[in-house]
Amino acid sequence: MKRMRNFFIIISIILMTAGIIICSASLCMTGFDFSQFTTSMTGSEVKEMNRDFKADYQRIIIDTKNREIKFEKSEDDKIHLEYNESEKRKIEISESDSELSVTEQLDYKWYDYIFNFDFGNKLVVKLPSNIKAQLSVNTSNGGISLTDISVKNSVDLHTSNGALNITDASIDGDINAKTSNGKIELVRASVAGKADMKTSNGECSADGASVKGEFKLKTSNGKIYLNNAKAEEISAETSNGKIEFYGADVDKSINAQTSNGKIEGTLVGTPGDFSFRYENSGHNNSNLPLEGNGGKQAYFKTSNGDIDVAYTSGASSAE
Numbered sequence: 001m002k003r004m005r006n007f008f009i010i011i012s013i014i015l016m017t018a019g020i021i022i023c024s025a026s027l028c029m030t031g032f033d034f035s036q037f038t039t040s041m042t043g044s045e046v047k048e049m050n051r052d053f054k055a056d057y058q059r060i061i062i063d064t065k066n067r068e069i070k071f072e073k074s075e076d077d078k079i080h081l082e083y084n085e086s087e088k089r090k091i092e093i094s095e096s097d098s099e100l101s102v103t104e105q106l107d108y109k110w111y112d113y114i115f116n117f118d119f120g121n122k123l124v125v126k127l128p129s130n131i132k133a134q135l136s137v138n139t140s141n142g143g144i145s146l147t148d149i150s151v152k153n154s155v156d157l158h159t160s161n162g163a164l165n166i167t168d169a170s171i172d173g174d175i176n177a178k179t180s181n182g183k184i185e186l187v188r189a190s191v192a193g194k195a196d197m198k199t200s201n202g203e204c205s206a207d208g209a210s211v212k213g214e215f216k217l218k219t220s221n222g223k224i225y226l227n228n229a230k231a232e233e234i235s236a237e238t239s240n241g242k243i244e245f246y247g248a249d250v251d252k253s254i255n256a257q258t259s260n261g262k263i264e265g266t267l268v269g270t271p272g273d274f275s276f277r278y279e280n281s282g283h284n285n286s287n288l289p290l291e292g293n294g295g296k297q298a299y300f301k302t303s304n305g306d307i308d309v310a311y312t313s314g315a316s317s318a319e
Contacts, residue, residue, distance in 0.1 A: 045086045051093065053079040057100045057133045064091075064104040067121040068142040068162070073129070073149055080126040089121070100133070127151070134173070143182065154193065163202070174213070183222075191215075195231070204238075224258075226265075242305070247312055253297035262305040266312040267298065273311075274298045280307055 055077055062069060067083075074080055081102065085091050094101045102123075121142070127149050134153040137144055143162040146155070146169045154173030157164055164177045167187040174193035177184055184197045186206040194213035197204050204217040205225040215231035217224050224236045226245040236243050236256045243256045245265035256263050267274065272292025279301040280286045286307040288300070300307050 047085050049081070049083050049085055049091065051081040053081070053095070053100055055079050055128045055131055055133075058098040060100045060102075060133045060135050062102045062123070062125070062135075062137045062139075064102075064123060064139045064142070065106055066141045067104065067123055067139055069123045069125065069137060069139055069144045071125050071127060071135075071144075071146040071149055073147070074126040077128045079128070079131075080124075082124040082126075083122065091123070164197075164199075184217075184219075203241075204236075223261075224256075243302075247314065250296060253299075255297075255299045257299075257301040258305065259302065260304045261302060262308070263300050263302050264306075264308045266310050268314060269294075269296070269311050270313075271311060276300075276309075278307055280305075 060079075079100070081093075083091055088107045090105050090107075092103050092105055130150045130152050132152045135151060135155045137156065138158045139162070140159060141161045142159060143164065144157045144159050145165040146167070147165075148168045150170040152172045155171050155175045157175075157177045159179045159182065161181045162179060163182040164179050164184045165187070166175070166177065166185065166189050169189045171190070172192045174195070175191050176196045178198045179202065180200045181202060182199060183202045184199050184204050186195065186197065186209045188208040189210070191209070191211045194215070195209070195211045196216045197206075198216075198218045199222065200220045201222060202219060203222045203225065204219045206215070206217070206229045207227045209215070209229050211229075211231040213231070214233045214235065215229065216235045217226070218237045219241065220238060221240045222238060223241045224238050224243045226234070226236070226248055228247040228249075229245065230249040232251045234245070234248060234250050234254045236245070238258045238261065240260045241258060242261040243258050243263045243265070245254070245256070247266060247268060248254060249268040254267065271289055273294040274296045275293050275298070276288050276290050277297075277299045278286055278288060281303040284302070284304070284306050288307065288309045289311055298309070300309065
């Protein structure tokens with residue numbers, strides 16, 4: 001017992017000594033300037049930037065790192081960018097007749113990542129109504145939100161370790177929203193094309209969303225929730241999560257599959273509108289309105305969970 005205790009004491013001393021050496025070396029490299037030991041954009045080196053651009057681009061590309069991106073409605077007919085930058089974190093902007101490109105360049109040393117205490121970096125993009133440009137947005141360790149905007153083209157949103165939120169938006173093309181370790185929300189949004197929402201370790205939800213084409217929602221280790229969603233087709237897939245849909249209104253089909261979770265919801269229609277197929281393993285209950293053989297298709301599959309689906313005459317919600 002005493003020998004084991006001495007062993008841990010020796011290991012602790014070695015680790016502490018290594019830490020002191022690393023810190024001392026870092027201080028020497030920076031001239032003992034402690035302000036350099038952070039990627040935080042606070043202090044005299046920070047610049048608050050505001051840039052204005054025309055709104056007749058065909059494509060807008062944004063590629064940032066460790067930064068939250070917020071899209072908001074512009075009060076005029078121009079594109080406005082609001083952001084902070086520093087010597088170590090700069091936004092580079094390039095223009096052509098058809099494209100606006102916004103990229104972020106980082107100039108961090110290895111110790112900047114060790115002493116990184118900054119979580120407040122943001123880029124605000126204000127777009128005029130009915131902008132015609134295609135939006136392509138990519139970031140990491142930060143969320144992306146679109147609020148009260150109208151886009152006359154397709155939208156691609158990609159992040160990791162951040163949430164995606166699209167609220168009160170009108171999109172005339174397709175929308176592709178993907179993240180990991182984050183939630184995806186589509187709220188009171190209208191999509192003229194297809195909608196594809198994909199995450200892992202997070203919830204997918206849609207409330208009051210209308211999609212002209214196919215509406216796909218996929219996650220793992222997360223719940224899928226739809227309330228008053230309308231689409232040509234709805235496909236919901238998860239593992240280790242529940243699937244709920246209330247007032248789901250489809251033109252062709254609905255497909256919901258999960259493992260280790262319940263499937264519960266209501267479909268807009270009357271008995272006989274759907275042809276039902278289902279798979280439910282184990283000793284679980286399945287309650288579906290199986291009468292009739294309609295033109296619309298409904299398929300439900302789960303393991304370790306019940307299936308409970310009914311018809312509703314119109315918009316509804318969970319009790």
